[in-house]
Every structure is written in C-alpha cells, then in structure tokens.
Amino acid sequence: MHKESGTGHSVVGELQAHFGEDAFVLQATKDDVPTLWVAREKLLDVLRFLRNVPKPYVMLYDLSAIDERLRTHRQGLPDSDFTVFYHLLSIERNSDIRIKVALSADSLKLPTALAIWPNANWYEREVWDLFGIVFEGHPHLTRLLMPPTWQGHPLRKDYPARATEFDPFMLDAAKQDAEQEALRFNPEEWGMKRGNNEEDFMFLNLGPNHPSAHGAFRIVLQLDGEEIVDCVPDIGYHHRGAEKMAERQSWHSYIPYTDRIDYLGGVMNNLPYVLSVEKLAGIEVPDRVKTIRVMMSEFFRIANHLLFLGTYIQDIGGMTPIFFMFTDRQKAYDVIEAITGFRMHPAWFRIGGVAHDLPKGWDRLVRQFVDWMPKRLDEYVKAALKNSILKARTINVAQYNTEEALAWGVTGPGLRATGVEYDLRKARPYSGFENFEFEVPIAHNGDAYDRCMVRVEEMRQSLRIIRQCLDNMPAGPYKADHPLTCPPPKERTLKDIDTLINHFLGVSWGPIMPAGETSQLIEATKGINSYYLTSDGSTMSYRTRIRTPSFTHLQQIPSVIRGSMIPDLIAYLASIDFVMADVDR
Amino acid sequence: MSWLTPEVTAILLGVVKAIVILLVVVISAALLSWVERRLLGLWQDRYGPNRVGPFGAFQLGADMLKMFFKEDWTPPFVDKLTFWLAPAIAMSALLISFAIIPITPTWGISDLNIGILLFFAMAGIAVYAVMFAGWSSNNKYSLLGGLRSAAQTVAYEVFMGLSVMGVVAVAGSFNMRDIVAAQTHVWFIIPQFFGFVTFAIAGVAVAHRSPFDYPEAEQELAAGYHTEYSGLKWGMFFVGEYVGVVLVSALLVTLFLGGWHGPFLPPIVWFLLKTGFFIMMFILLRAALPRPRYDQMMDAGWKVCLPLTLVNLVITGAVVLLHSGAAHAG
Numbered sequence: 075m076h077k078e079s080g081t082g083h084s085v086v087g088e089l090q091a092h093f094g095e096d097a098f099v100l101q102a103t104k105d106d107v108p109t110l111w112v113a114r115e116k117l118l119d120v121l122r123f124l125r126n127v128p129k130p131y132v133m134l135y136d137l138s139a140i141d142e143r144l145r146t147h148r149q150g151l152p153d154s155d156f157t158v159f160y161h162l163l164s165i166e167r168n169s170d171i172r173i174k175v176a177l178s179a180d181s182l183k184l185p186t187a188l189a190i191w192p193n194a195n196w197y198e199r200e201v202w203d204l205f206g207i208v209f210e211g212h213p214h215l216t217r218l219l220m221p222p223t224w225q226g227h228p229l230r231k232d233y234p235a236r237a238t239e240f241d242p243f244m245l246d247a248a249k250q251d252a253e254q255e256a257l258r259f260n261p262e263e264w265g266m267k268r269g270n271n272e273e274d275f276m277f278l279n280l281g282p283n284h285p286s287a288h289g290a291f292r293i294v295l296q297l298d299g300e301e302i303v304d305c306v307p308d309i310g311y312h313h314r315g316a317e318k319m320a321e322r323q324s325w326h327s328y329i330p331y332t333d334r335i336d337y338l339g340g341v342m343n344n345l346p347y348v349l350s351v352e353k354l355a356g357i358e359v360p361d362r363v364k365t366i367r368v369m370m371s372e373f374f375r376i377a378n379h380l381l382f383l384g385t386y387i388q389d390i391g392g393m394t395p396i397f398f399m400f401t402d403r404q405k406a407y408d409v410i411e412a413i414t415g416f417r418m419h420p421a422w423f424r425i426g427g428v429a430h431d432l433p434k435g436w437d438r439l440v441r442q443f444v445d446w447m448p449k450r451l452d453e454y455v456k457a458a459l460k461n462s463i464l465k466a467r468t469i470n471v472a473q474y475n476t477e478e479a480l481a482w483g484v485t486g487p488g489l490r491a492t493g494v495e496y497d498l499r500k501a502r503p504y505s506g507f508e509n510f511e512f513e514v515p516i517a518h519n520g521d522a523y524d525r526c527m528v529r530v531e532e533m534r535q536s537l538r539i540i541r542q543c544l545d546n547m548p549a550g551p552y553k554a555d556h557p558l559t560c561p562p563p564k565e566r567t568l569k570d571i572d573t574l575i576n577h578f579l580g581v582s583w584g585p586i587m588p589a590g591e592t593s594q595l596i597e598a599t600k601g602i603n604s605y606y607l608t609s610d611g612s613t614m615s616y617r618t619r620i621r622t623p624s625f626t627h628l629q630q631i632p633s634v635i636r637g638s639m640i641p642d643l644i645a646y647l648a649s650i651d652f653v654m655a656d657v658d659r
Numbered sequence: 660m661s662w663l664t665p666e667v668t669a670i671l672l673g674v675v676k677a678i679v680i681l682l683v684v685v686i687s688a689a690l691l692s693w694v695e696r697r698l699l700g701l702w703q704d705r706y707g708p709n710r711v712g713p714f715g716a717f718q719l720g721a722d723m724l725k726m727f728f729k730e731d732w733t734p735p736f737v738d739k740l741t742f743w744l745a746p747a748i749a750m751s752a753l754l755i756s757f758a759i760i761p762i763t764p765t766w767g768i769s770d771l772n773i774g775i776l777l778f779f780a781m782a783g784i785a786v787y788a789v790m791f792a793g794w795s796s797n798n799k800y801s802l803l804g805g806l807r808s809a810a811q812t813v814a815y816e817v818f819m820g821l822s823v824m825g826v827v828a829v830a831g832s833f834n835m836r837d838i839v840a841a842q843t844h845v846w847f848i849i850p851q852f853f854g855f856v857t858f859a860i861a862g863v864a865v866a867h868r869s870p871f872d873y874p875e876a877e878q879e880l881a882a883g884y885h886t887e888y889s890g891l892k893w894g895m896f897f898v899g900e901y902v903g904v905v906l907v908s909a910l911l912v913t914l915f916l917g918g919w920h921g922p923f924l925p926p927i928v929w930f931l932l933k934t935g936f937f938i939m940m941f942i943l944l945r946a947a948l949p950r951p952r953y954d955q956m957m958d959a960g961w962k963v964c965l966p967l968t969l970v971n972l973v974i975t976g977a978v979v980l981l982h983s984g985a986a987h988a989g
Contacts, residue, residue, distance in 0.1 A: 276799060458949075
C-alpha cells in the first residue's frame with residue numbers, strides 16, 4: 075500500500091521539467107508526501123518555483139532540521155550531517171511537498187526563505203536555536219525557544235538529554251540578575267525608535283505573566299498612547315524540549331508527552347502521533363478503533379472550544395459566561411473520564427488501537443451529553459455573542475484576509491474565518507472521517523468575531539459527528555491484531571512461545587519500528603497539527619518533529635495588530651485560541 | 660450642666676447621627692464585597708463564599724483580618740507622598756458626599772443649599788485618587804490606568820453635571836431635601852427619564868464599575884492603577900469602590916426615585932429598599948455585560964449622552980419657563 079513516494083504527484087514532473095532530472099534525489103517515505111533533495115545552491119530557486127507554479131504551494135507549512143550524524147538507515151540518500159526540510163502545502167492541489175537540503179557539519183549555512191514566506195522567520199530562528207544552522211540574510215537570527223544566554227544547540231545528537239549528564243543547576247542572585255538583564259527589551263535591536271520628534275514611545279511588556287496572555291507568553295508593545303505602533307512577540311517560556319524527549323522515550327511511552335503539547339486537546343494530540351507510528355509499522359486498525367478515536371477526539375474539540383469561548387468572552391470583559399462553559403466542559407469530561415479514566419490528559423490512544431474497549435453504558439453518557447449541549451450553545455449565541463458591545467469590540471478587529479493567512483501559515487478556524495473551506499477531515503480524511511456527514515463552517519470577514527463564530531458552529535458539527543459515532547459504533551476488537559501493536563493483544567500469549575516473546579519484548583523494550591520516515595497531518599483543535607517521525611529501526615524515534623498550529627499563529631500577530639489599540643490586541647489574542655505549550659513544545 | 664444648651668444638644672445629636680451614618684455606610688460598603696460575591700455566584704451558577712459563618716456572611720470579617728494584618732508594603736520605586744495620598748482620597752472623597760444625602764425626613768448629615776454641587780466637587784476630587792495612584796506607582800500599567808481615568812473623567816463629568824440640571828430646574832433648588840420634597844407626587848424618573856439614564860451611566864463610571872472599569876480593566880491592564888498596592892492601602896481602594904456604588908445608588912434614589920417617599924412603609928425602609936435595588940443593578944450590570952473599548956465609551960459619552968442631556972435640559976427649561984409664565988399670567 076505504500077506506493078513509491080512522489081511518482082504519483084504531478085509536481086515532481088513539473089520540477090524535473092524545469093530544473094532537470096539530475097537536480098533532485100527522490101526519497102521514498104511512508105506518507106504520501108513527495109520528498110525531494112536539492113542542492114543548497116538551487117534551494118531558493120526551487121522554493122520560489124513552487125511558490126509561483128500554477129496552483130502554487132502557498133503555505134510554508136513546516137521547516138525544521140534533522141541531525142543525521144548518528145543515523146544508520148539512510149540508503150540511497152545524499153550524504154548529510156544536518157538536513158533541513160521545508161514542508162510546503164498547496165490548498166488548490168490539496169497536497170504537500172517536502173524539500174530537503176543536505177548540509178555538512180563544516181558548512182552549516184543556508185539562504186533565508188524569508189522573502190518567499192514571511193513565516194520562515196521563526197522557523198529559521200528555531201532551527202538556528204536548536205541545531206545551530208545559520209540562515210544567511212535572516213535579519214534577526216537569535217534564540218527563539220531557549221533563553222538568550224543559552225549555550226549549545228539542544229537538538230543536536232551530541233547534546234545531552236538527561237539532567238544527570240549536566241552539572242547541577244544553580245541559580246544564585248548574580249545569575250538571576252544576569253538572566254533578567256538578558257531579557258530586557260532593547261528597541262534598537264529590533265530596528266525600533268524610542269520616539270519621534272514629537273513624543274517618546276512607551277515600551278510595554280505584556281507578559282510573560284499577564285491575565286490575558288493565555289500562558290507564559292510575552293509580547294513587547296511599542297505604544298503611542300494606547301495605540302500599538304509595533305510589537306515583538308517573545309516565546310519560549312513554556313519550552314520543555316518535547317522533541318528532544320521523543321528521542322529518549324520508546325514509541326509507546328512517548329504517548330503521554332503528546333497529550334501535553336496542546337494541553338487542552340487531550341487525546342486529539344495522540345491521534346497524529348499514533349497514526350504516524352501506525353504508518354511506520356504498517357498497522358491497519360479495525361473500524362471500531364477508528365470510530366472510537368473520532369468520537370473521543372471530537373469530544374476534546376468541544377471541550378477545547380468551550381474553554382476558548384469562555385475565555386474569549388472573558389477577555390472582552392464579560393465575566394459570567396465562562397462559568398456556564400465550565401459546567402458544560404465538566405459534563406464532557408464526565409464522559410471522557412468514564413471512558414478513558416482521566417480528564418484532561420488521558421494518553422488513551424495506543425499504537426494500533428486504544429487502551430481499553432468502551433465501558434458498559436458509554437452510550438447513555440454520550441447521549442446525555444449530545445442532548446444537553448445544543449440548547450446551551452443556542453443560549454450562548456443569543457445571550458453573549460449577539461451582544462452589541464461584544465460585536466463592537468470584535469467585528470473588524472484584528473482582521474486578515476485569506477492571502478495573508480496562507481502566507482503566515484495560518485490553519486484551522488483562523489483560516490476558515492477568512493472564507494477558505496479547508497478542513498483536513500474533509501480534504502484528506504483520516505481515521506474514517508470519510509464516513510461521516512458534517513459540514514465545514516466558514517465565515518468571510520476574517521476578524522476576531524468570525525473566528526469565534528466559526529468555532530461555535532464547529533462545536534455543533536462535532537456534536538453531529540459524535541451522534542453518528544453513537545448510532546453507528548462498529549463492533550469488533552479495540553486493538554489491531556499486529557505484532558507491533560502496543561501493548562500487544564494478550565489472548566494468545568500463554569499458548570505459543572512466539573507470541574509470548576513478542577509480547578514480552580513489546581512491553582519491556584517497546585516495539586521496534588521499521589526504519590523510514592512518515593508524517594500525519596490532522597485537523598486538531600487549534601489548526602493543523604502533525605508529527606513527522608524518522609525511525610532508524612529502533613525502539614525510540616530518531617527524530618520527532620511536532621508541527622503545531624499555534625506557533626505560526628503567534629508569529630503573525632505584529633502584521634495584524636499594528637495601528638490597533640491594546641484592547642484590540644486582547645480581543646485578537648483571545649480569538650487566536652492558543653496555548654503556550656502548543657507554541658513552545 | 661449649664662453648657663448643655665439646646666444648641667449644643669443639637670450639635671451633639673448631629674455629630675452622633677453623622678458618625679452613625681458614616682459607620683453604616685462604611686460597613687455596608689465593606690459588606691457589599693460579600694453580597695456581590697454571593698450574587699455573582701448565584702447568577703453564575705456557582706456558590707461564592709459560603710464557608711465562614713451562615714451563608715458565608717462572616718467572610719467580611721475574615722477578609723478584614725487578612726487585610727489589616729498584611730504587611731503595609733510600599734514599593735521602593737514609588738513616589739511616596741502621592742502613593743499614600745491616593746487610597747486616602749479614594750475612600751474619603753465619595754464618603755464625604757454622603758453628607759448631602761437626605762435619608763429620611765429627620766435623618767441626614769447636612770442640609771446644604773448647594774447639595775448636589777458638593778457631590779460633583781467630590782467626584783472631581785475622587786479622580787485624583789486614580790491619577791495619583793497611576794502616576795506615583797511608577798508602573799506602566801498603572802500609568803495607562805491613570806491616563807484612561809483622566810480621559811474618561813473628562814468625557815463623563817460634563818454630561819453627568821448636565822444630566823442633573825433638569826432635576827434642579829424642575830425642583831428649583833440644589834438642595835437635596837428640596838429635590839426630594841419636589842417629588843412628593845411624581846418621581847423625577849418620569850419627567851426626567853433621559854436625565855436618569857445618563858446620570859446612571861455616568862454614575863457607573865464615577866464608581867469605576869464594570870463595564871466602565873477602564874482604569875483597572877483586568878484583562879487589559881492587569882490591575883491598572885492599583886497594580887502596586889497591597890494590604891490596607893489596596894483595601895481602601897476596594898472599599899472606596901463600594902462606597903461609590905452605595906453613594907451613586909443613594910443619589911439615584913434621591914434625585915430620581917423620590918428619596919424616602921413611598922406608601923405604607925416607613926421612609927427609612929423605602930430609602931433602603933430603593934438604594935438596595937440600584938446596588939443590585941450595579942452588580943447585575945457587572946455580571947451581564949462585556950466591556951466596550953474605552954474610546955467607544957468616550958464616543959458614546961460625547962456623541963450620544965452629551966447631546967441627549969443638552970436636549971433634555973433645553974426641553975426641561977422650556978417647560979419650566981412655560982409653566983412659570985402661565986402661573987404669572989394666571
């Protein structure tokens with residue numbers, strides 16, 4: 075079923091026709107993304123060609139790197155110490171392409187792609203921060219996720235991953251002062267003026283500790299009165315090295331870490347990870363598993379959107395609705411807890427299945443919830459969202475159009491609010507979404523109000539999907555009958571020695587995934603989330619790249635909010651629906 | 660006991676009344692923090708404070724104990740004099756205005772012939788609390804809160820004064836007792852409805868209550884002008900806010916709802932009932948509404964409320980003149 079990657083895609087032909095067949099090395103991957111290696115000299119030409127080709131690759135979906143120095147299974151690939159990859163997405167083609175560049179350790183340099191996609195900015199800073207690869211021409215190649223004083227590049231393979239490999243951490247007063255001083259904002263570094271002829275600007279630190287910053291997010295505002303002249307978002311305060319940890323955890327034991335990426339998304343985070351691992355393993359899961367996964371993911375979409383809606387109204391100054399939404403959210407968690415045994419981070423999906431079968435009586439609980447919710451949603455729209463003050467605060471505030479959204483890599487409700495009907499559940503169905511009837515809500519104004527209304531409608535559609543799961547839950551096993559399923563089915567373990575050995579290894583070391591690369595994109599709560607896994611034929615991932623939607627959404631902020639006022643920024647932040655764990659990973 | 664002349668007795672009685680009213684106001688203002696939390700809890704589908712005493716009613720005592728014994732901290736980077744002055748103004752300015760409120764025909768502190776003007780003066784001074792706090796704190800959020808307060812004050816004080824002038828014209832006096840007496844038959848809320856609406860809006864702004872709580876606007880400015888305050892000084896801002904709520908409610912009652920007038924029940928009960936009603940409305944307003952952007956609020960102040968009060972004043976003046984002309988002719 076894994077066809078030779080790339081051959082089925084017309085873009086490869088277009089590229090070869092333009093640049094010649096020798097310009098590329100095609101790599102077979104286990105996902106359906108054509109993956110081509112190009113020489114560093116041709117990189118910008120190729121990227122520019124793809125950006126301007128008919129039906130263009132409008133979005134720089136992801137950009138990161140791999141330290142290849144310890145990788146053993148790389149037959150047929152160009153020699154490389156560090157590989158930078160560009161994952162591009164075309165809405166019109168509804169397909170992706172991955173461009174890779176090989177770099178040798180003595181020349182870790184690349185030209186910046188900033189002129190082609192503005193959101194290359196943070197991605198390139200992240201790659202420099204974590205791998206030490208220089209992007210020439212980048213205007214501000216500084217630390218992004220790590221503190222400004224950090225030494226070393228943590229995602230390199232020779233950088234230790236355990237605390238015991240470091241000297242004990244000490245923070246004395248002098249060091250604390252130095253760290254704080256390093257965080258002081260210096261406007262000149264960002265090409266900002268401290269004032270003009272008539273007045274001085276105020277530079278205001280909004281965050282990293284602020285009621286409306288939705289986590290440890292800092293944004294430095296250059297203010298003229300209360301008008302935002304310019305701003306600089308600063309992230310990294312919630313960075314926990316999730317990608318590095320993936321290289322020290324077994325394929326199975328990494329699942330709980332994924333829950334905490336978008337910490338409001340629960341099992342929705344497990345989904346792209348387990349789907350990717352299953353592609354590596356070649357596992358086809360039973361229909362019951364698919365349907366259970368869809369149902370639980372949609373439950374978390376509703377729980378997430380309810381919290382979004384509550385905090386959104388609260389940030390605009392309405393203090394009451396959030397309490398009602400917490401009530402609803404608790405009802406969703408009651409069902410989730412009964413089924414998974416946990417509320418926010420169940421870590422409940424497994425490689426090749428889910429942790430347990432649905433408990434007895436699950437259908438009654440689910441039905442209660444889907445009967446309860448619709449009336450409440452109607453009430454919220456009527457009582458809170460049609461309020462004229464709320465509308466005055468959000469309509470035409472923090473507006474951006476489709477073109478800008480795509481250029482900045484915006485996905486999810488933020489993109490659909492500009493009128494693009496692009497939802498991966500419809501566009502590239504996974505986990506059986508092709509069997510469900512639902513609509514993709516869109517809006518056209520692309521402002522803070524539309525982003526909210528799209529999410530409210532999404533909750534209704536999610537309820538519709540859950541109801542279909544409820545009415546049509548397939549019978550069958552909750553785990554695939556496959557040797558790499560983890561934990562493996564236990565029924566036959568005590569009957570034959572081969573299964574017993576396999577079970578023992580799978581549970582103790584963890585399963586060994588075949589070497590290869592794959593990825594899976596899903597429509598997560600906040601936009602498109604994906605895991606790009608590189609296996610070197612081991613019990614642990616060689617490289618796990620987590621692409622999260624919130625990262626790019628925050629990067630877009632300055633371009634949208636310049637010239638607005640502080641309360642508009644607050645409404646905008648609320649309408650993005652981000653959590654910092656999803657940004658910093 | 661020759662010094663106990665009737666004059667001295669009257670003065671002593673006045674002082675005692677004033678002290679009683681002061682204590683009642685301060686205590687009820689402080690108690691409002693509990694009332695508000697319970698009511699918000701009721702409307703927001705949750706409990707609110709219900710642990711200390713019956714229905715959590717002793718919560719106030721616990722809060723006060725905590726506040727009194729908390730370190731009275733003054734950050735090293737503030738301007739000390741104005742930093743200390745601000746909470747004192749916040750609590751006292753509006754408290755002094757209670758002097759003019761006629762509670763019942765026999766209770767009340769002062770029968771000033773400029774009554775309502777004293778309130779405007781005090782409301783003007785109360786703004787200095789926010790501006791001093793905002794400026795002296797040496798904190799950017801505080802400063803923005805202070806700036807907003809200054810801008811907001813200019814916007815609402817103009818029409819707040821004008822909104823009451825209709826009442827003054829009809830009653831023919833600035834004296835609060837005369838104004839109440841003029842409402843024996845018809846409460847001013849009926850002939851002066853627009854005056855009532857605009858005064859109520861301005862009143863919310865005077866008390867810095869949601870949805871016009873711009874100077875603090877938690878979601879935007881963290882705690883705004885009182886970011887750097889803690890302990891008892893913060894407590895004075897806190898109580899000052901509730902004093903404002905009680906005062907504006909009492910003024911609404913006196914100016915537009917006939918003060919102590921009402922059938923069957925004794926005057927004091929009527930006064931308390933009406934005042935209590937407006938206090939509830941303050942809290943309900945906070946529970947129900949989001950906050951407009953502050954330039955939107957100022958737009959509304961200048962472009963809607965101000966013209967409305969002017970038109971109201973012109974019409975009232977015309978009616979009063981017409982009436983007195985007719986009386987002369989008659």
